[in-house]
Amino acid sequence: MQLLTVGSVAFDAIETPFGKSDKIVGGAGTYITLAASFFNQNQGLVSVVGEDFPKEVLEKIHSRGIDISGIQIPEGGKTFFWVGRYHNDMNSRDTLVTELNVLGTFDPVVPVQFKNAPFLMLGNLSPDVQRKVVDQMEQRPRLIAMDTMNFWMDIALEELHKTLKVVDLLIINDEEARQLTHQYSLKTAAAKIMELGPKSVIIKKGEHGALLFHGGQIFSAPALPLEEVFDPTGAGDSFAGGLMGYLSSQEEVSFDSLKKAVIAGSAVASFCVEKFGTQRLEEITRNDIAERMSMLHQLSHFELTGYGAA
Numbered sequence: 601m602q603l604l605t606v607g608s609v610a611f612d613a614i615e616t617p618f619g620k621s622d623k624i625v626g627g628a629g630t631y632i633t634l635a636a637s638f639f640n641q642n643q644g645l646v647s648v649v650g651e652d653f654p655k656e657v658l659e660k661i662h663s664r665g666i667d668i669s670g671i672q673i674p675e676g677g678k679t680f681f682w683v684g685r686y687h688n689d690m691n692s693r694d695t696l697v698t699e700l701n702v703l704g705t706f707d708p709v710v711p712v713q714f715k716n717a718p719f720l721m722l723g724n725l726s727p728d729v730q731r732k733v734v735d736q737m738e739q740r741p742r743l744i745a746m747d748t749m750n751f752w753m754d755i756a757l758e759e760l761h762k763t764l765k766v767v768d769l770l771i772i773n774d775e776e777a778r779q780l781t782h783q784y785s786l787k788t789a790a791a792k793i794m795e796l797g798p799k800s801v802i803i804k805k806g807e808h809g810a811l812l813f814h815g816g817q818i819f820s821a822p823a824l825p826l827e828e829v830f831d832p833t834g835a836g837d838s839f840a841g842g843l844m845g846y847l848s849s850q851e852e853v854s855f856d857s858l859k860k861a862v863i864a865g866s867a868v869a870s871f872c873v874e875k876f877g878t879q880r881l882e883e884i885t886r887n888d889i890a891e892r893m894s895m896l897h898q899l900s901h902f903e904l905t906g907y908g909a910a
């Protein structure tokens with residue numbers, strides 16, 4: 601089933617305690633669609649790049665079953681550029697540079713062939729750009745998911761609230777969930793977020809996994825303990841992409857399919873962090889992901905017979 605994503609396609613430069621990358625291709629839209637392509641070959645990406653963006657990279661994205669007709673290339677424009685530096689624990693980072701360039705005036709246009717897409721993923725962009733995409737859909741998608749970040753809470757909180765009202769699922773990290781709701785307990789934070797609009801909330805906790813809240817039920821997914829984390833950039837987007845790719849390949853959206861989608865997202869994200877940029881995601885196969893999904897299953901599975909469990 602069709603999955604449409606709106607998100608940045610970018611140049612990134614990354615510094616970690618283990619090294620520094622050159623200017624490499626990144627962006628939330630890139631990571632999301634790449635991650636989803638393991639489960640869904642019928643995707644569309646709405647984005648914008650400058651004339652400086654390599655055509656062969658766009659072709660590479662296209663070759664993974666992603667329709668790129670919604671990627672605008674304004675004449676003379678420069679691609680969005682982001683520089684991030686990770687701290688020693690790799691869980692936190694500073695943004696050193698954000699050059700919006702073509703993203704600053706981005707007016708998204710949904711290609712006609714995706715106006716009835718049943719799955720819509722709103723990558724981390726300004727909340728009004730996210731809503732412009734929702735408004736162009738001819739039919740209300742079956743599931744609209746969104747990501748956001750503290751930056752938008754600081755400068756566009758009112759707009760963010762308007763977008764939250766029209767989505768079904770918010771995917772957010774723990775720190776951001778606390779900032780948005782002024783609640784320390786993630787359970788209370790999720791309940792507050794649901795009052796703002798979304799029926800389901802996923803709170804990511806980095807190397808500690810993720811919590812899914814859906815209709816009064818909670819599911820806790822571990823993150824795969826890894827020996828080496830090389831570059832966490834794009835982990836959140838790969839999680840969202842794996843999750844939406846998996847969900848859009850399923851018959852229905854339910855607590856059960858959402859649980860498996862969270863595991864699929866965790867599995868893809870666990871690969872993303874092993875190398876700089878999108879490199880690792882470009883090497884792996886669907887089988888590698890299936891293997892990690894089964895490792896995640898093993899990691900927290902136990903028998904409870906004799907202790908009152910069914």
Ligand code: AMP
Pocket residue numbers: 608610611612626627628682698724725751832833834835836837838
């Ligand atoms: P993540 O590590 O999953 O949070 O996402 C990192 C990606 O988000 C990088 O590849 C950046 O290019 C992109 N990014 C960072 N800041 C922004 C922003 N303000 N708007 C859109 N994309 C961004």
